[in-house]
């Protein structure tokens with residue numbers, strides 16, 4: 001029996017992880033869960049999965065949840081300390097990091113230090129501190145198992161081979177809801193339109209990232225750290241059907257792809273059962289039904305976030321942290337309808353330009369750089385409104 005804790009169990013990845021667990025009750029036991037605000041759903045999850053402990057956003061929510069739980073023995077923690085407690089519970093073997101944003105960084109690092117394997121969905125953690133996280137994982141002999149669909153695909157295509165065998169990886173991108181749009185059409189797009197992803201049903205933040213193509217930019221950085229690649233080994237191709245989840249090109253020119261209908265439960269299940277594969281009843285790929293797979297070059301002029309991420313990774317140091325933090329703040333402001341769609345790349349670019357890049361950062365310094373970027377964005381966007 002594998003004992004699992006989920007950071008962010010009430011979100012899109014969290015609930016799908018619990019669905020995988022529900023379908024494999026003899027294999028997995030839930031020991032820790034966490035939510036931010038949504039204690040209604042967390043309460044239901046506690047009653048179904050009986051975790052040892054859970055965490056919520058703040059003390060008020062924790063007291064409210066405790067009251068609702070009555071005699072149930074589940075311990076309730078709160079805040080970043082609470083999240084870290086869930087990430088490091090003695091009883092857990094594997095932590096699914098399904099919170100959104102760099103809030104996942106400290107709990108992930110602490111989980112690694114406690115020798116927990118990580119099923120990593122929370123890409124922002126690797127974008128902001130990939131080098132430190134991967135070094136810490138190596139030092140503690142901990143597996144970082146990718147959940148992100150493209151990275152799970154690459155991970156599966158790489159099985160049995162090493163870095164020296166490969167020429168490059170090709171990350172596929174759906175193109176998002178605005179694929180084919182030109183700059184003029186994007187000026188006034190609404191939050192509702194931006195959230196309307198053509199292929200995946202995901203949380204708000206990643207849906208907006210897909211619309212700007214920042215998601216693919218973050219995924220380039222995530223791939224660099226997960227697979228120890230150089231920048232020129234990571235390519236992106238638009239593949240609107242989202243059937244090929246990514247590919248690896250080997251040095252003998254053979255290309256291996258991982259395919260399937262877009263369903264996050266597949267990569268989640270693989271991260272949970274790795275290296276085994278177990279049966280499920282998810283929809284089987286019917287290539288005759290799919291009929292056509294197409295590929296396009298990303299439009300980097302219309303969607304500048306991709307270039308910004310490449311540039312942040314090329315220069316390195318604190319720039320990926322700044323890119324990530326500025327983007328997190330700007331996506332939140334866009335969702336609140338306080339800035340426009342193009343303010344996201346415009347202000348991320350400004351933050352990258354104005355930032356004084358630092359190298360060889362500690363976690364504390366990364367947190368400082370993250371704060372700098374968030375403050376910078378707030379100042380600029382308040383002026384703009």
Ligand SMILES: NC(=O)C1=CN([C@@H]2O[C@H](COP(=O)(O)OP(=O)(O)OC[C@H]3O[C@@H](n4cnc5c(N)ncnc54)[C@H](OP(=O)(O)O)[C@@H]3O)[C@@H](O)[C@H]2O)C=CC1
Nearest residue numbers: 008010011012013035036037038099100121122123202203
């Ligand atoms: N959704 C998807 O298909 C995919 C997602 N990912 C990545 O997985 C991560 C999660 O994405 P997704 O599931 O879509 O996100 P959601 O917004 O659906 O869920 C986020 C989860 O994190 C919790 N949370 C949010 N903010 C905080 C906070 N400040 N402190 C503690 N907990 C918090 C939420 O709690 P509450 O519900 O209470 O707000 C919720 O449980 C992201 O990094 C995303 O990029 C990667 C590939 C695919």
Ligand SMILES: CC(=O)[C@@H](O)[C@H](O)COP(=O)(O)O
Nearest residue numbers: 148149173174175176210215
């Ligand atoms: C499901 C998943 O992994 C997302 O990251 C997805 O890839 C987003 O789609 P885009 O390719 O549009 O960014």
Ligand SMILES: [Mn+2]
Nearest residue numbers: 148149150219
């Ligand atoms: Mn992805």
